[in-house]
Amino acid sequence: MQFETKAIQSTQLKDNTAGSVASPLYLSTTFERSADGSHPHGYVYSRAENPNRELLESAMAVLENGEKALAFSSGMAAVNALFQAFKPGDHILIPEDAYYTLILLTEEVFSQWGLEYNTIDMSDLGNVKAAIRPNTKMIWVETPSNPQLRIVDIEAVTKIAHQNNAICVVDNTWATPVLQNPLNLGADISMHATTKYIGGHSDVLSGVLVFKKEEELFAKIKLIQKLAGAVPSPFDCWLLTRGIKTLALRVREQTKSAQKIAEFLDNQPNVEKVYYPGLASHANHEVAKKQMADFGAMLSFNLKGTEQEALAFTGKVKLFTAATSLGGVESLIEHRKSIEGPNSISPPNLIRISVGLENADDLIEDLRNGLNQD
């Protein structure tokens, strides 16, 4: 079956009561037990398992070609559960331009309980090899990265990880399973902030880990999910499985528009630099071409000018909402450094765009007007 068919088939929950076509929503926190103590339907309590969550998890496993998946109440809750599976004294490698909150979680929380880490520019494989230590247990990859759209060779980094008995985890939020499948390239876990493209409508917060194999690490994190309980609500899961049904259509259309917008910006005298892996001038365009079906709907650019001028530009466009986050049907624009904070390595004049489902020509006209204003 092709992706579009799998996306519909895998997100359908059978309703034996009424035969409803749309999936039923199971809000119940608890499930009936038989007199012999068994649970005839296999459900006990919603922190442990819920039909809507199971549907989301199995659908994400199907779309990423994994054996199992686990859903959490946010992308960061998914990361947190994964990090909790490591021991004090373990070492992990993360990209220097990883999603900013992930770096903060590592620094502010996990370094205090003894998890060691280095942040490196992972687009250069030499840096990865040089940073490996005997106690390195995981290499975290984010590609395309946020907000500089650096591209990391997933297959090559996975090889380095496995040669050193470490796992490779890829944050696949930006590419989505439509454009990139890290598990097919050898990675052990594909992580999604499903808050973004999977939900697709900026109205649900959640995260998913998809595991290539149903092995020890899966069991460990499933236990953390069940005991700690950072799970998405049944309605969150219902919205997400609905989002998956239109994922391929949305992402392909948004990507087409992003390519057009990137090419437009690349030719503007007021734009210093465009970050988009679909441009032949991108430093790792060839790696992106090799591992992605297309280049995604996120892009950044440096405005010629000061930090203040870049921040002001986000108010000059009318069709883009100035807000953080991404992956929704509406286009968003953001001055990245000011949202990330004082230790951000984002260039001060960098502006990030999440391309939505508006007409690309309208978006380009809006950007043109913004760029031509004083």
Ligand SMILES: *Cc1c(COP(=O)(O)O)cnc(C)c1O
């Ligand atoms: C948003 C995002 C996250 C975190 O997800 P939340 O649902 O906000 O916790 C992680 N990684 C990337 C690349 C993201 O865009």
